[in-house]
Amino acid sequence: MQNHSQDIKAAAAEYFIKNQPGADEQTKISHFLINVRNANAMILSKNEIQPLNWLPYSFLHKQYYKDLELATRLHKATKWSYNPLVYAEASRRNIDFWNKTKAHFFLMGFFSQDRTFFEYLALSHAFMSEIRLIPLFPADYPIDEPFMAALYDAEVENGRQIQTQIRLLKDMDLPISRNEKEAIINEKRKIVAGLFENLLQSVCRS
Amino acid sequence: MAIFTYNDHDIHYEFSGEPDTPVITFINGLTQRTDHWIQYAKNLNKAGYRVLSYDLLGQGTSSKPVLFIDFNENPKILAALLDHLRIQQTYVAGVSFGGIIVLHFGIEYPDRVKGLIPMSCFTEMDGQLRYIGLNLYTGMVNVGFEYLVDLLIPINFSSAWIEKNRENIPLLKRTSFSYNDLYAIQNLIESIRDFRPFTKELGKIACPTLILNGEYDCLTPRWAHEVMRLNISNSRLMIMQKVCHAFTIEIPDITCRVIADFADQVETGRWGGDKSVWIAADDPASEEIAFPCQGNHTRAVPFMKKY
Numbered sequence: 001m002q003n004h005s006q007d008i009k010a011a012a013a014e015y016f017i018k019n020q021p022g023a024d025e026q027t028k029i030s031h032f033l034i035n036v037r038n039a040n041a042m043i044l045s046k047n048e049i050q051p052l053n054w055l056p057y058s059f060l061h062k063q064y065y066k067d068l069e070l071a072t073r074l075h076k077a078t079k080w081s082y083n084p085l086v087y088a089e090a091s092r093r094n095i096d097f098w099n100k101t102k103a104h105f106f107l108m109g110f111f112s113q114d115r116t117f118f119e120y121l122a123l124s125h126a127f128m129s130e131i132r133l134i135p136l137f138p139a140d141y142p143i144d145e146p147f148m149a150a151l152y153d154a155e156v157e158n159g160r161q162i163q164t165q166i167r168l169l170k171d172m173d174l175p176i177s178r179n180e181k182e183a184i185i186n187e188k189r190k191i192v193a194g195l196f197e198n199l200l201q202s203v204c205r206s
Numbered sequence: 207m208a209i210f211t212y213n214d215h216d217i218h219y220e221f222s223g224e225p226d227t228p229v230i231t232f233i234n235g236l237t238q239r240t241d242h243w244i245q246y247a248k249n250l251n252k253a254g255y256r257v258l259s260y261d262l263l264g265q266g267t268s269s270k271p272v273l274f275i276d277f278n279e280n281p282k283i284l285a286a287l288l289d290h291l292r293i294q295q296t297y298v299a300g301v302s303f304g305g306i307i308v309l310h311f312g313i314e315y316p317d318r319v320k321g322l323i324p325m326s327c328f329t330e331m332d333g334q335l336r337y338i339g340l341n342l343y344t345g346m347v348n349v350g351f352e353y354l355v356d357l358l359i360p361i362n363f364s365s366a367w368i369e370k371n372r373e374n375i376p377l378l379k380r381t382s383f384s385y386n387d388l389y390a391i392q393n394l395i396e397s398i399r400d401f402r403p404f405t406k407e408l409g410k411i412a413c414p415t416l417i418l419n420g421e422y423d424c425l426t427p428r429w430a431h432e433v434m435r436l437n438i439s440n441s442r443l444m445i446m447q448k449v450c451h452a453f454t455i456e457i458p459d460i461t462c463r464v465i466a467d468f469a470d471q472v473e474t475g476r477w478g479g480d481k482s483v484w485i486a487a488d489d490p491a492s493e494e495i496a497f498p499c500q501g502n503h504t505r506a507v508p509f510m511k512k513y
Contacts, residue, residue, distance in 0.1 A: 003209075006267070125272060125389070135384035139377050156350045159388040163347050166389060170273060178273070185272045 008197045012136045015204040025203045026147050027081040029133065030074050031090035032199045033154070035097055036127050037071035043106045043120060050110040059164040060111075066161055070154045077146035089202065096198070100191050115184075118174055122185045125165040126192035128158040136200070207267065210260075210290050212283050215269040219287060222247045223256030228320065228473060229293050230465065231284070232259040233300030233307050235326075235452070236394060237355070237386055239266030242455065249462040255469060258296065260287060262304075262394070270390035277397040281311040288318060297469055299323035301454050302426070303394065309434070310404070312411045321472050322411065323465055325418040326451045328430040329437075330403035338425055343395050351388045355379045361425045362452035408437035414477045415441040416468040418461070418486075420449040432504055440479030444496060445503060447488040459490035467495050 021029065044064035047057060081087070098104060106120045134143075134155050143152045169185070176184075210217045220240045223229075230250055232243045240259040247257040261268035263283065264275050284307070288296060297320050300308035305327025312322045328335060338361075346354035359368065359375065368375070415438045419431040428445075435443040444464060446453045454461050464486050471477040483499040502509040 006207075122272075129272075129387060129389050132387075134380075139380040139384060156352070159346075159350050160348065162389055166392065182271075182273060189272070 005193055005197060008200055009136060012200040012204055013138075016137045016141070021147065021203070023079040023081040024083060024086050026078045027083075027086050028090055028093075028199065028203050029151075030078040030080075030147075031087070032093060032097075032195075033131070033151075034071045034074055035094045036131065037067040037074075039097070039101070039103045040124055040127060041067040041071070043103065043124075046107075046110060052111065056164075056168065063161050063164055066157060070150075070157060074150050074154070077150035079147065093195075093199065093202070097195055100195060101188075113172060113174065115174065115176060118169070118172065118176065118181065119184055119188070121165050121169050121172075122188040123192070125162060125169060125185070126188045128162040128165065130189055130192040131196050210287050212286050215263055215271070216267075217260055217263070217269075217283060217287060218267040219258060219260035220247070221256065221258045221291060223251045224254070225256075227254050227256050228469060229256045229258055229296040230469060231288075231296045231298045232257065233284070233298065233304030234259070234262060234265055235300075235302035235304050235454075237265075237358070237382055237391060238301075238304075239385060241266075245458045246454075246462055246465075249459065250466060253462075253466040253470075255297075255466065258287075258291070258293070260284075262307075264387075264390040264394045266385060270387055271393060272389065275393045275397045277401075278310075280307045281314045284311055285315050285318060294318070295320045297321045297323065297465075297472075299325065299465060300327070301325040302327055302451065303398075306398070309408070309411070312413060312415070313404070313407050316410070316412065319413045321414040321416070321469065321477075323416050323418060323468065324434060325454060325461075326420060326423055326426050328426050329405045329408060329433055330430075331401065332429070335426065335430070339395075343392075346388065346395075347392060351383050351386060351391070352379050354391075355382050358452075362450055363456055364422065364448060364450055366448070367456045405433055405437055408434060409439070411438045412440055414468070414472045414479050416464070417441055417443045418446060418453075418464065419443065420446050420451060420453040422449065423451045423453075425451045428504055435481055435483070438479075439481070441481055442479060443481075443483045443503070445483070445485045445499065447486060457488075457490075460486055460488070460495075463490060463495045 041064055044060055044067065047060045047064060101123060103123065106116070111117050132155055133151050141148070143149055208219050208221065210219055218240065232246060234240070234242065239261050243257065243259040247259070250257050262280065264270050295318055298308045298311055305324040308322050308324045309327070309329060312319050331339070342354060342357055345357050356379070371378070417431050417434045419426070419428060431443055435441055446457065446461070449456050468477070483503045484496045485499050486496050487494060
């Protein structure tokens with residue numbers, strides 16, 4: 001499983017040595033990333049209208065607006081494709097995303113200290129840790145043009161934003177065994193990794 | 207890429223050298239990976255040793271648990287990896303975070319070690335070390351991984367190395383950002399959050415032990431290694447000239463020679479673990495790789511030695 005994933009990433013890294021992401025590739029990448037950011041922001045929006053302790057509220061509030069900021073920045077930075085087929089494929093990938101992550105499940109109700117919240121945290125941790133494009137580019141690849149800069153900034157920001165998930169996943173008191181917690185986390189990671197790998201395979205086919 | 211499975215986790219390792227030659231195992235520092243030991247493998251294979259290196263849980267291409275990494279699992283993982291490779295005994299070298307694991311392995315698995323080479327590490331923390339560690343952690347989680355690398359560069363390397371590698375440093379940072387995952391390195395750091403001093407347990411180490419310390423290591427300074435020298439009966443302390451915390455990267459040829467010389471002495475029965483203090487040559491081509499230290503090695507003020 002890990003080898004298969006590494007093979008796909010190695011192939012993507014090989015592709016980016018020879019190819020710069022053009023409009024089609026940027027569109028596929030941005031479509032996917034913006035969808036992920038929007039999904040997370042939609043889930044986090046309910047944080048604004050529910051009673052919650054101040055500390056988790058302030059962290060999740062920050063993450064909500066960061067996701068909006070990073071998604072809109074990516075909108076601006078992307079060279080959007082003129083090819084309708086790229087959008088058709090990207091839309092199919094977005095439907096796949098919602099089907100597989102079942103992120104809509106977290107849109108309902110309020111956050112509370114329960115298994116559902118833990119599952120959401122595991123999923124959003126996977127968003128921020130599994131989806132990493134910068135490592136697939138050569139280390140000397142310039143990151144000063146808007147698209148690459150937006151990707152890079154988002155991945156650096158993920159390191160800061162993920163602290164909320166890390167602390168809550170590790171420290172939140174829940175009647176779930178450690179094995180169950182690890183199983184939930186691994187399941188979410190596998191789903192997100194699979195979606196990301198599909199994106200990479202599509203980008204490298206462009 | 208070689209993978210060993212431990213409790214459903216993948217451990218990536220590299221193993222090279224001629225069959226039936228003695229094995230030297232290298233344990234990574236916090237943000238390192240097996241690639242850091244490529245030159246060591248080349249040099250030491252030539253010198254007649256097999257070299258084993260591996261990524262700790264949370265590093266490089268080994269599995270990266272999200273929830274917890276138990277520091278105490280590290281010696282068990284190494285023992286299991288040795289079993290997997292059918293290695294009965296090995297020399298174990300490790301730097302910084304890896305150096306702590308070296309000492310724990312020596313304490314917990316005395317039958318599996320021919321010799322230990324702890325480098326740039328500690329068995330207890332003082333106020334400065336605790337604060338520096340806290341600053342590194344805070345910098346990483348509040349600013350970012352590359353900032354952690356920035357913080358580490360003047361700790362790890364001498365000014366001469368920094369000047370020489372000025373143009374490569376941005377590349378080094380990006381590479382480190384790429385192969386490391388922040389949450390996983392954070393897990394590794396948090397695995398020693400409840401670090402308890404283990405100086406008192408050093409007495410259990412009876413095997414030949416060569417303690418290596420950079421002359422200008424400000425993260426794990428002389429006192430930390432002096433504690434090891436005083437508490438490990440079969441030890442010697444070797445000071446590496448003009449280098450800092452990450453001297454394994456800065457002076458690999460000299461470090462290889464020092465390690466090979468130590469292993470040769472043990473293999474041929476010439477090793478004398480007399481708690482003496484030595485200084486490594488600063489030229490890798492030097493005829494003698496080390497000479498006895500004449501001054502007081504515990505002070506920056508150059509007082510004469512008194513025993």
